[in-house]
Amino acid sequence: MKGKMEGVTLVADWDPKPGFKLGKKDIEGRQTYLGSLVWRNPRFEIREYDIPTPGDDEVLLEVKACGICGSDVHMAQADKDGYIFYPGLTGFPSILGHELSGVVVEAGKKALNKVTNKPFKGGEAVTTEEMLWCGNCKPCADGYPNHCERLDEIGFNVNGAYTKYLVVPARTLWSLDPLRAIYKDEKDIFIAGSIVEPTSVAYNAVIERGGGIRPGDRVVVLGGGPVGLAACAILKHAGASKVIISETQDNRAQMALSLGADYHINPLKEDFADRVLEITNGMGADLFMEATGLPETVYPGIERVIWEGRTLNSRVVVTARAEAKMPVTGEVLQVRRAQIIGAQGHSGHGTFPRVIECMADGMDMTKMSTKKISLHELPENVIKLQTDRSEAKITYIA
Numbered sequence: 001m002k003g004k005m006e007g008v009t010l011v012a013d014w015d016p017k018p019g020f021k022l023g024k025k026d027i028e029g030r031q032t033y034l035g036s037l038v039w040r041n042p043r044f045e046i047r048e049y050d051i052p053t054p055g056d057d058e059v060l061l062e063v064k065a066c067g068i069c070g071s072d073v074h075m076a077q078a079d080k081d082g083y084i085f086y087p088g089l090t091g092f093p094s095i096l097g098h099e100l101s102g103v104v105v106e107a108g109k110k111a112l113n114k115v116t117n118k119p120f121k122g123g124e125a126v127t128t129e130e131m132l133w134c135g136n137c138k139p140c141a142d143g144y145p146n147h148c149e150r151l152d153e154i155g156f157n158v159n160g161a162y163t164k165y166l167v168v169p170a171r172t173l174w175s176l177d178p179l180r181a182i183y184k185d186e187k188d189i190f191i192a193g194s195i196v197e198p199t200s201v202a203y204n205a206v207i208e209r210g211g212g213i214r215p216g217d218r219v220v221v222l223g224g225g226p227v228g229l230a231a232c233a234i235l236k237h238a239g240a241s242k243v244i245i246s247e248t249q250d251n252r253a254q255m256a257l258s259l260g261a262d263y264h265i266n267p268l269k270e271d272f273a274d275r276v277l278e279i280t281n282g283m284g285a286d287l288f289m290e291a292t293g294l295p296e297t298v299y300p301g302i303e304r305v306i307w308e309g310r311t312l313n314s315r316v317v318v319t320a321r322a323e324a325k326m327p328v329t330g331e332v333l334q335v336r337r338a339q340i341i342g343a344q345g346h347s348g349h350g351t352f353p354r355v356i357e358c359m360a361d362g363m364d365m366t367k368m369s370t371k372k373i374s375l376h377e378l379p380e381n382v383i384k385l386q387t388d389r390s391e392a393k394i395t396y397i398a
Contacts, residue, residue: 001051001060001106001165007095008162008378009047010075012039012084025150031091031157035075036323039090040082042075044379049095049159052167056108059120059170061128064190066161067099067369068378068394069198070225071321073385075156087323091157096382097396098130098155101176101193102166111170115177120170125179125186127193127356129172129200130154131347146204146345162378164398174352178360188366191395195230195365198393200346200355201319202230206289207238208351209343210317213287215239218280218311221261222298223291224252226393227319229259229368231289234355236260237363244279246272246298255392258367272301277309284309293320299327307332314338368393 014029016038026032032039054060074085075096084090107120115124132152133145140148154160154168176193183189205227206212206219213219219240221228224247236243237260245256246265253264265275276285284305292298295318306314318326318340332338346352359365371394373381381394 001053003051004048005051005164006046006375007049007159008097008375009045009093010042010096011045011093012042014038015040017083027091031089033089034087035084035090036087037083039084039092040078042078042084044076044382045093046376049163051165054106054108054111054167056110057170058108058167059104059111059173060106061102061126061166061168062105063100063102063161063164063166063398065101065194065398066097066396067194067198067226068382068385068396069099072096072155072382076382077386087321089151089153089156094155094157095159095161095163096155097160097162098153099194099197100161100166101125101127101190101196105165107170113175114173115175125176125189125193126173127176127196127352128154128168128174129347129352130197131345132158132169132172133347135171143348145347162375162396174356176356178356181360182362182364183366187397191366191369192359194395195368195393196352196355196359197346198226199230199234199365200351202227203234203351203355204346204349205317205319205343206231206235206287208349209341210287210289210315213238213240216241217286218242218244218283219287219289220244220246220276220285221256221289221291222246222302223293223320224249224256225291226368228289228291229256229392230365231291232256232261233259233363233365234358235287237358242280244276244285249389251390252392255368259365267298267301272298273304273308276305280309282310284311284314286311286314288314288316289319290316291319293322294324295322295326296324303329303332306336306338312337316340317343319343369395371395372397
């Protein structure tokens with residue numbers, strides 16, 4: 001397929017901070033795993049590209065929907081010295097956008113459809129993982145694709161979905177056909193499909209990495225961004241008796257309550273630990289998810305609940321990306337048999353298909369998409385989200 005397309009491209013200057021050293025996977029002037037230490041003066045450009053051609057085991061997608069992620073916002077956001085906020089894998093210039101769904105247009109002869117186990121024929125509605133794990137390194141071979149040593153990421157260091165067409169490996173694609181049982185409008189299928197990725201990040205955090213919950217467990221989610229909101233839905237779907245959302249912004253709290261949260265705490269207006277202990281009758285929580293990116297601010301309250309609550313074996317799952325350090329008292333973890341667990345990514349372990357099946361079972365995540373925009377509106381809306389959190393999820397509709 002030949003032709004041209006526009007892509008919303010993030011450009012930044014390679015200007016490492018003093019003391020930065022190239023890592024084994026860093027590429028001078030192009031790519032680093034420590035973005036906030038290197039990239040300066042981010043800015044958007046709408047550039048023209050050739051429509052890509054898929055290889056033997058790749059698929060060409062026509063993008064139908066793509067959500068704006070907090071990672072996109074932080075890659076485009078500069079601190080007082082001009083360095084980007086996002087601390088992870090980045091390679092610029094790149095087209096941003098990784099929370100996507102679309103339709104298969106063209107496929108290589110070795111690009112197999114997981115539903116049929118035969119080559120893609122085109123026309124299939126799909127979503128894709130954004131983590132392009134290699135499958136050959138030791139972490140991948142050991143079953144940990146989220147920690148691939150040769151990782152690429154759609155919309156981070158390779159071109160993403162803020163455009164019309166995108167090539168991805170067939171191995172990362174998942175069918176959206178199960179969603180046809182609940183969504184009759186094609187647009188709703190693709191909006192739901194674009195929310196599979198952030199919901200899978202939440203699922204990986206609270207179910208896979210966090211160890212899951214037993215029906216009747218009490219859980220606390222700190223931060224009502226898209227991943228925190230998705231965690232409320234997943235945990236309620238999994239049988240939590242009390243899902244508590246800690247969020248300072250009322251509109252996001254209300255969204256969390258509509259998705260499955262039972263209680264809302266505003267830590268700016270009430271004491272977080274006191275309120276959790278009150279709601280749980282002094283028991284505390286079995287699982288906490290830290291999704292604020294402000295560990296130094298929120299962890300002392302979590303620690304107090306663990307210390308004063310009567311629940312042993314509490315787990316704190318750290319999901320938000322942040323450079324800030326967490327002030328941890330080892331004695332609390334020891335005495336209360338508590339754990340702090342890091343969670344990254346969404347790949348492997350059947351996470352994507354399980355999330356899609358939960359959605360098909362009635363876990364409606366489309367209500368998270370509160371604003372729909374066009375391609376040319378993407379830059380201004382990404383920038384707006386740096387200071388305005390009034391929308392739960394802004395979705396680019398192609």
